[in-house]
Amino acid sequence: xxxxxxxxxxxxxxxxxxxxxxxxxxxxxxxxxxxxxxxxxxxxxxxxxxxxxxxxxxxxxxxxxxxxxxxxxxxxxxxxxxxxxxxxxxxxxxxxxxxxxxxxxxxxxxxxxxxxxxxxxxxxxxxxxxxxxxxxxxxxxxxxxxxxxxxxxxxxxxxxxxxxxxxxxxxxxxxxxxxxxxxxxxxxxxxxxxxxxxxxxxxxxxxxxxxxxxxxxxxxxxxxxxxxxxxxxxxxxxxxxxxxxxxxxxxxxxxxxxxxxxxxxxxxxxxxxxxxxxxxxxxxxxxxxxxxxxxxxxxxxxxxxxxxxxxxxxxxxxxxxx
Amino acid sequence: xxxxxxxxxxxxxxxxxxxxxxxxxxxxxxxxxxxxxxxxxxxxxxxxxxxxxxxxxxxxxxxxxxxxxxxxxxxxxxxxxxxxxxxxxxxxxxxxxxxxxxxxxxxxxxxxxxxxxxxxxxxxxxxxxxxxxxxxxxxxxxxxxxxxxxxxxxxxxxxxxxxxxxxxxxxxxxxxxxxxxxxxxxxxxxxxxxxxxxxxxxxxxxxxxxxxxxxxxxxxxxxxxxxxxxxxxxxxxxxxxxxxxxxxxxxxxxxxxxxxxxxxxxxxxxxxxxxxxxxxxxxxxxxxxxxxxxxxxxxxxxxxxxxxxxxxxxxxxxxxxxxxxxxxxxxxxxxxxxx
Numbered sequence: 001x002x003x004x005x006x007x008x009x010x011x012x013x014x015x016x017x018x019x020x021x022x023x024x025x026x027x028x029x030x031x032x033x034x035x036x037x038x039x040x041x042x043x044x045x046x047x048x049x050x051x052x053x054x055x056x057x058x059x060x061x062x063x064x065x066x067x068x069x070x071x072x073x074x075x076x077x078x079x080x081x082x083x084x085x086x087x088x089x090x091x092x093x094x095x096x097x098x099x100x101x102x103x104x105x106x107x108x109x110x111x112x113x114x115x116x117x118x119x120x121x122x123x124x125x126x127x128x129x130x131x132x133x134x135x136x137x138x139x140x141x142x143x144x145x146x147x148x149x150x151x152x153x154x155x156x157x158x159x160x161x162x163x164x165x166x167x168x169x170x171x172x173x174x175x176x177x178x179x180x181x182x183x184x185x186x187x188x189x190x191x192x193x194x195x196x197x198x199x200x201x202x203x204x205x206x207x208x209x210x211x212x213x214x215x216x217x218x219x220x221x222x223x224x225x226x227x228x229x230x231x232x233x234x235x236x237x238x239x240x241x242x243x244x245x246x247x248x249x250x251x252x253x254x255x256x257x258x259x260x261x262x263x264x265x266x267x268x269x270x271x272x273x274x275x276x277x278x279x280x281x282x283x284x285x286x287x288x289x290x291x292x293x294x295x296x297x298x299x300x301x302x303x304x305x306x307x308x309x310x311x312x313x314x315x316x317x318x319x320x321x322x
Numbered sequence: 323x324x325x326x327x328x329x330x331x332x333x334x335x336x337x338x339x340x341x342x343x344x345x346x347x348x349x350x351x352x353x354x355x356x357x358x359x360x361x362x363x364x365x366x367x368x369x370x371x372x373x374x375x376x377x378x379x380x381x382x383x384x385x386x387x388x389x390x391x392x393x394x395x396x397x398x399x400x401x402x403x404x405x406x407x408x409x410x411x412x413x414x415x416x417x418x419x420x421x422x423x424x425x426x427x428x429x430x431x432x433x434x435x436x437x438x439x440x441x442x443x444x445x446x447x448x449x450x451x452x453x454x455x456x457x458x459x460x461x462x463x464x465x466x467x468x469x470x471x472x473x474x475x476x477x478x479x480x481x482x483x484x485x486x487x488x489x490x491x492x493x494x495x496x497x498x499x500x501x502x503x504x505x506x507x508x509x510x511x512x513x514x515x516x517x518x519x520x521x522x523x524x525x526x527x528x529x530x531x532x533x534x535x536x537x538x539x540x541x542x543x544x545x546x547x548x549x550x551x552x553x554x555x556x557x558x559x560x561x562x563x564x565x566x567x568x569x570x571x572x573x574x575x576x577x578x579x580x581x582x583x584x585x586x587x588x589x590x591x592x593x594x595x596x597x598x599x600x601x602x603x604x605x606x607x608x609x610x611x612x613x614x615x616x617x618x619x620x621x622x623x624x625x626x627x628x629x630x631x632x633x634x635x636x637x638x639x640x641x642x643x644x645x646x647x648x649x650x651x652x653x654x655x656x657x658x659x660x661x
Contacts, residue, residue: 185539193596217591
């Protein structure tokens, strides 16, 4: 059964005024599929993740939004309704598991504790299950690592433990927030293949939040690009990376340096993303957009169906095949 | 032969790991030592960029810190235009020290939050210029890095990450250096801003004829900025080659594997090959070739005998028994997909 987020709005209350941070974000993820939510710092992607796991705290607040999963629908602005979802219905893999694992307890105990919080297991059964999970995420010699404290594990191994924790209660949705960013490239490749295998085996829906288009290309089946709090383009991964329609998506792809491209100037995007509360009129990207017209400056393009995809742009680029 | 612009000879840095008092009293054994940089010898011609690439813990940052004198070498030497740079920054003659400047990774912690930008960028010239001349110098530096005079009296928190990195570059340029060491200058930045900062560095280098040592974990960035590349693994240089040669014909199995791990946005759906295992601890590097436990080409002697850097004939220097003996592997390096 697919997961759906509808109409998420997150804002910051500052001096009695609500500054919008995330506006009208909606998406659907089928089981076994990975939606890459991509954006630069300040685009609102991590706040979207925080909203899904009930970790938005004042002065930031959720003003609207519903999450539908397993045939029911939960209002995300109702903290009491969202809290029980965390772990059981929505698993979470953080960027740096060193800060999310408790440094004072062995990782095995943390897994047992989480399992027993969500599932009716006695200690022995939970221990058995935990060992199996650690083996499943490719932790070398799980029985030995079970007794280890987080600081005794490498970054890659801690990330494996964090993935085991996120999956242990069998949630239909896993939110992974920049879960490969802090890792070295060689370890990153290991974690990416692990996640890909687990998605396939468990049939979970994954929201992969990242700024790294390379990781998206490997792992995601669909991509949504965020800019200044809104989704501006959503499409299947191959279509979006090969023939982006939004000028921002195109510019973002062009700015990534690639081996073999020579040493000429990189096509940089002029300027910077607007700060919250300083959104320009019309399309938020217009001050940096090479295709901007008067209409872009005056009127915000809505996110509308574009073939099988979605797009918010008055002057889209021609995709492959028009 | 003329002295090269920058030459490192057997540059080495070891850090002793402090042990608790009781352990020191109980045992006379020498304290454990992290061999951060081991016998690195390199040359850099004037006006060129040496890219230094490797994973966390390979010693690339320590190498950069040795160059600018933030660390004192445990052995070996650094020569700038033939003049030895001895000890740390404070031991070096000021006229020599100011010729080497650094741009750090994190523009949030490398700028003093209590200082105005005009004071930050002209700090290297304190005591040399009058107040009026400093102000003039500050606005000139800011213009060079794409900021404006309106920014002179701002504080670092008023800038975005990319703008802060511009301020850091302006500060490095204030001393009119010949060599700028950049340690991951764009890894804290978003891609669109990373491109701006890389372009600025490139343009500045061309205009001022600077030499650069550019340290990064990102091979794509390295391929973009470097004229030659040194690949480091556990404190040692395992391969050195001119940029074009390194990327067209990578020789060391580690370099080949690293290149395989670069994701490519133009090939969605492709899964990169992972290097099996993890970088071993620098406290206890494996004997022989440090890469042998993860190497698909490893032979018995790789476990006992450490390979020296040797020329391969195409401009590459490589520290690998197998490649030195049999030449470049024809097949792509075998990499194992780790679950």
